[in-house]
Amino acid sequence: MVSSLLPRAPYLASSIPKSTASTPLRRPPCMSSTSAVPAAASAAAATGEASQPRKLPVLLFDVMDTVVRDPFYNHIPAFFQFSTSLSVWLGSLCSPNRMSMKELLESKHPTAWSEFEMGLIDENELAKKFFNDGRSFDLEGLKASMVKAYEYIDGVEDILFHLKQNDYEVHAFTNYPVWYQLVEEKLKLSKYLSWTFCSCTVGKRKPSPDFYLHAVDHLHVDPANCIFIDDRMTNIEAALGVGMVGLHFKNAEMLKKDLCSLGVEFAPVHEGEIQVQ
Structure with missing residues (x-):
């Protein structure tokens, strides 16, 4: 059981216990796999159409030093x-x-x-x-x-690819100026995620709680159904403070294990399927 996922409790990705035969990992009660989208449900009610389920959790990725290597420190x-x-x-x-x-x-x-x-x-x-x-x-x-x-951090593009294949909703949640467009032009992150929450367009920065609450309001989702991934613990703690689930990014291998332990599904790569480069 993933007891370390209680909101507001300090959480490190590496603290997730490994599954055993007697104590299998289970999805936290707050993280159901599907949910009706409030906005879509309202629209459906108006037109008489059935609402479509929304696959949860929603994933919010920091970009610099979580998805893309930050050139600031070395270059x-x-x-x-x-x-x-x-x-x-x-x-x-x-x-x-x-x-x-x-x-x-x-x-x-x-x-x-x-x-x-x-x-x-x-x-x-x-x-x-x-x-x-x-x-x-x-x-x-x-x-x-x-x-x-600018370049992808080793192994992260593969994770994003599989999340995309499995129909998860993935958004950037980043402190970055309008130059995020330069990142997009080179690496085409929009193949895998939406540049929904950039500080330059929202006018807020991590770790301000207002930035996280803005994301929750915009997405019409319970914060407990959001997984926030960042390389900085200060930003993780801010996410926990508003009730999100937080993963402290260290490397792609650990991130994939942590996501799997939370019940996030990774579509298998079928024979003949094109691999990301």
Whole structure:
């Protein structure tokens, strides 16, 4: 029995006990496999049609460092090159004189990126505010270096593929600016999930409870029927605080085991079926 899934209780993915012959894993009472969609049910009542069942749970995925490798920690410090002029910073992917993460964190504006993530400023304003001292840099070069670095985390695309095959409702739930469109252009995440909850379009960021409650309201679903997956425990705790189920992402193998232990079904890959690359 998965006793660690009680809402509001601190929960780590690795804490799920393994199934045994005498104590098989069971779906928590709150996580029924199907449910009528309230909005659809209302529409059906108006037209006299039978409502369609909704497959539960709904899955909410963080994107950066859960589905896609975040370039910020390894590639962005390497991008900024110190030139001979103290007032000018040039973009480079191959310069030996690279900024360290410590230097980047100390020199960047404390709120500019979060403002950009929430859609409060556009990328031109970001370029003006990115550094505390207002130094300029190659914005287009920065975007290009990020696009080059975007890639699926090993094994996660396969999980998304099987969730899609099994008709689960999957949504992005991410703190990211309008540049999420660059991620989509390169990796085509929309094959597997909807970009429904991006901080730049909703105007809220994790771990604000309002962001999670907005998702619940938008989806017309009980929070206990939402599984939220994120690599940051702070965000998991916020999800638990509103009654969602939380999974702390560490790697794809553990995530698949954890989802299976919650009763999430994975469609088998039939002979001849095309594998994701």
